Amino acid sequence: MxxxxxxxxxxxxxxxxxxxxxxxxxxxxxxxxxxxxxxxxxxxxxxxxxxxxxxxxxxxxxxxxxxxxxxxxxxxxxxxxxxxxxxxxxxxxxxxxxxxxxxxxxxxxxxxxxxxxxxxxxxxxxxxxxxxxxxxxxxxxxxxxxxxxxxxxxxxxxxxxxxxxxxxxxxxxxxxxxxxxxxxxxxxxxxxxxxxxxxxxxxxxxxxxxxxxxxxxxxxxxxxxxxxxxxxxxxxxxxxxxxxxxxxxxxxxxxxxxxxxxxxxxxxxxxxxxxxxxxxxxxxxxxxxxxxxxxxxxxxxxxxxxxxxxxxxxxxxxKIDNLVALELSGTRLMYQNALEQIEKIELDPSNYGSFLYPDLIKTVQFYLDKYSVLILIGPIQVGKTTMLNIICHSLSEKIHFVPIIDSSVFSLRRKKIDKIDSLFFLWYSEIVDYVLALQNKHRVELSPNDKSRIAEQEIFLDWLGENRFVGETNLQAFLRTIELFKESVGYRSGLYLGIRLDEVQKYVSEAVFTEFNEFLSTLNSTTLQSFTTKLIIASRYFPGMNFKRNSLIYVPHFETEVVKNLTALFSFEMEQEIQDEFIELIIEKTDGYPWFVMRFLKIYLRHRIQDNFTNPIELSHQIYNQGSFWVSDSFFLSESHSHFVNELTSLLKTSDKVSKDEFKRFIRPNSSHTELNNGWSVSKDYLVKQSGFFKINLDSGQFENNGCFLLSTHFKDLALNHE
Missing domain, CATH: 3.60.110.10 (Carbon-nitrogen hydrolase)
Incomplete structure (x- = not known):
């Protein structure tokens, strides 16, 4: 046997x-x-x-x-x-x-x-x-x-x-x-x-x-x-x-x-x-x-x-006729499932960090182990909030992540915060409550000093000033006050504070927002004390040159491997050679810009669900060349403009004439891109850097037109003609 x-x-x-x-x-x-x-x-x-x-x-x-x-x-x-x-x-x-x-x-x-x-x-x-x-x-x-x-x-x-x-x-x-x-x-x-x-x-x-x-x-x-x-x-x-x-x-x-x-x-x-x-x-x-x-x-x-x-x-x-009908029914269901998965990744990307940004968490952890402030930088609709959510979800088992107040909290306020001191006081109070909740404690259990600092803004500001060392800004002092509070209540775990600067802009005055950005532009991350409280900022606004190489992550466009992972959801319809050409075409036309990649995939799959079985490459070209798919949501049964158009229009409306003129010069075909690179903190370049019409080389610090077919074909006229 x-x-x-x-x-x-x-x-x-x-x-x-x-x-x-x-x-x-x-x-x-x-x-x-x-x-x-x-x-x-x-x-x-x-x-x-x-x-x-x-x-x-x-x-x-x-x-x-x-x-x-x-x-x-x-x-x-x-x-x-x-x-x-x-x-x-x-x-x-x-x-x-x-x-x-x-x-x-x-x-x-x-x-x-x-x-x-x-x-x-x-x-x-x-x-x-x-x-x-x-x-x-x-x-x-x-x-x-x-x-x-x-x-x-x-x-x-x-x-x-x-x-x-x-x-x-x-x-x-x-x-x-x-x-x-x-x-x-x-x-x-x-x-x-x-x-x-x-x-x-x-x-x-x-x-x-x-x-x-x-x-x-x-x-x-x-x-x-x-x-x-x-x-x-x-x-x-x-x-x-x-x-x-x-x-x-x-x-x-x-x-x-x-x-x-x-x-x-x-x-x-x-x-x-x-x-x-x-x-x-x-x-x-x-x-x-x-x-x-x-x-x-x-x-x-x-x-x-x-x-x-x-x-x-x-x-x-x-029975070939029956087979065709049955095959279409089963295939349509597969496309529907692929679309649901794409939409799920868009709505709740937290579980897909390694899928969308394979090396993100490793890079983030490297910077946060060395510095107290990390900035995620990128233009409109490139994925800053997505990346922030992925970081929060991925690190939540090791460390507590506090998403600092967004604009929805202030929807009923009649006027915006008009002093930077008030902003820090507000954030401090919210973080104190969060830390207490983690310990199942309440404000009544705090020491008299801690109680007074969250009850009276002036007392908090005096304490903030006492903890601002020579050559530092109030932002660094603010992080130090959080460290001291954690020590006073016996909370020894790390704390990551997440700020979406686009949201902050909605509930503070222009002067406060400008002042906060100046803090960022003058920060030198190499002199920051290595606190266990870390600040992660998602921003369209570029910080000072000091941050350029040692505490900044530029939100990347999707690489070929990411697009391949996404298209694998419905790759059953293509031979390998067609699939490779399909992926190359996506990269060529979108330059990997996340919003355009996801938008294209949703449009493509909706065509398939509606029984449009044109050759994948031919259908792709039809989609890329039809402007209405990108500027309007009518294809998605909505009469509104697409989200990218709304963001771009809002950006253009709120920019001053100098920034607009600089931007129009930048996106014209014969413009000299290099002469427009006047440093990371030059205010007249902000619109250029926020718009999405650029691509950055972190090694040289230069910005160039990003080569995205969709931007130059369907959005350039909108930007050039906007007054």
Whole structure:
């Protein structure tokens, strides 16, 4: 007897906010049907998929059905989904958070190993978890050195998931008693067996025994691939390689058993087989009660019959008209999910920091470890607030982040703050309350000195002056007062203060705003004491030259890799060559400007959802050249101007004549950009630097037209003609 290889059983959590501890689970098994000669290729004595277009179509249709029927657990058979298509399922699951996909299996070489293992991806909420095949089947072993399959090393058991507790076994592992016993020796709801088996009866017998002889009722999902080979001596008949016959096993009441037999869902042979896919059916859908798997109680399974004919779903050669309609339906749903994901990234980017700005947090942490003030600089709609939110979210586990008051707090005030001292006093009071809340304390518990400093502005200002050292500004003194207050109440953790300068401008007078900017322009970060209280400022306004190299992050445009990640959400529609050209075109036309990149993707996907299936490159050019897409929100069913137009118009209105003239000179084709670079703090250059019509070289300190096709084509006239 061959010794079973050593392997680990690893507990894995799939937490779900909406379906924690569920009672019912909607289960769907989608049984694929393939031809060995046309859909697979043999490499090193193992079979790999070759017909990617057909498989994409199968997946799209399965996902469309799963979406329509609100499926919670979707299972595909062994060797039904190639590794190359796992990202497609990942992207789908990001928009369908309660769906768990057991995505068949594929062969995979780990590290530098040339002999693959077989692994099953379990996908949930965009994450992939791999459980292995421990014992290769006889057909997967090879007498040729370096060929065939090697043993896996781990089986995952899933708990705390939207579908209860389950474990997946890949084909021969279910037939190996010692592996099955170890993997199922715990209190679970579903055993999922995925297979590519010639005779399903070989699996049914141990499954039936497992279901009916145990003291604790279980459900077993059996998903078997259906693969045929053209008969060498017959034009009509095929040789069955694997027989399909995917099934569902469990215990149910005698009445429900009779109903299932009468409806043709099962012959109940062997005992406990409640469902079997037969004939031309290709999937089953059922609702399983995982709280009551005991036959003495209410029926545990409610079944809806198989309704989809295999010719309409899998066989691309048959009923072409129906196939086109079905493919469009499934594809449209994929585009809708991609659009939802893009919109989610826009609305709440906090969870996508590594996705949008891969090196951001590492860079931020480097600066904040050395300096007390960090400035995120960039023009309108480039992503300053997005970056600030990502920093807040990413660092929240290590340090408390305080978003300093935005303009909404002051919406009911009749007049703006007209003194810089009042601004610091206001911020100090808010931060004090925040720190007290972190400690579950109240103002009444403060010392007399601390109470007086938040009650009387003059007392606070005297204290602020006492803590301003020679050569420092009130901003540095302000940070020192926060440090002293934290010390007085015993709060020793770090504190990051986030300021959006665009928001501050809305609730302070012009004089106060100018004075605060002067503080920034004269700060020298190398002389700042390394406080545990740090200040992160998101600003369109450029600080002094002192900050240029050592405490400034210029908000970057999206690089090619980021655009590639975003377009991967719907890359199923393109061949690799077209996808590469598509990404290059986005970079060329938008220069990676985040607002324009995201805007383009939303417009493109809406066209696809509306069944505009023009060639991707041709459709892209149509979008870039149509000005209304960029200046108006009419395409998004709104009569207002686009947000970029509103921001640019507001910027132009509030700028003085000198700044406007400088800006118009800058964006004219024959202007000399270098002569306009008069330093970072020259006021007449502010409009140039805030508008988005420039690109910066931090090494040289020079600003140039950013080369964005959309800016120069659709917004230059607006800027030049604005009075």
């Amino acid at each position: 061959t010794e079973v290889p050593k392997f680990e059983i690893i507990e894995t959590l799939l937490p779900s906010a909406k379906r924690e501890n569920p009672e019912f689970v909607n289960v769907m098994v989608f049984q694929t049907e393939y031809s060995l000669e046309t859909d697979y290729k043999k490499i090193n004595d193992l079979y790999y998929h070759r017909n990617m277009d057909k498989i994409k179509y199968v997946l799209l249709e399965a996902l469309a059905i799963a979406k329509k029927d609100n499926v919670h657990l979707l299972v595909f058979p062994e060797l039904s989904i190639p590794e190359e298509l796992i990202p497609l399922l990942q992207n789908w699951s990001k928009c369908n958070h309660e769906l768990v996909i057991v995505a068949g299996s594929h062969y995979h070489c780990e590290n530098e190993d040339k002999i693959p293992i077989s692994r099953c991806p379990v996908i949930h909420n965009g994450d992939v978890y791999y459980t292995h095949k421990i014992v290769p089947a006889d057909d997967e072993l090879s007498i040729n050195l370096g060929y065939g399959l090697k043993e896996g090393s781990q089986i995952l058991k899933f708990s705390n998931s939207p579908v209860g507790k389950f474990v997946v076994l890949i084909c021969s592992d279910n037939l190996e008693n010692s592996v099955r016993v170890r993997a199922t020796n715990w209190n679970f709801d579903f055993l999922v067996v995925i297979a590519a088996q010639k005779k399903s009866e070989d699996h049914w017998m141990p499954i039936s025994q497992f279901v009916n002889e145990g003291t604790d009722p279980k459900y077993v999902i059996y998903a078997n691939n259906k693969i045929s080979l053209k008969h060498p001596k017959s034009k009509r008949n095929s040789v069955i390689i694997t027989d399909g016959r995917s099934s569902f096993f469990g215990v149910t009441s005698p009445q429900k058993k009779d109903q299932l037999v009468d409806r043709g869902n099962t012959n109940f042979k062997p005992k406990g087989k409640l469902v079997e896919i037969t004939g031309k059916d290709n999937y089953y859908f059922l609702k399983a009660n995982i709280k009551n798997k005991n036959p003495s109680g209410k029926p545990t399974v409610a079944l809806r019959g198989n309704t989809m004919n295999i010719d309409q779903v899998v066989c691309l050669e048959a």
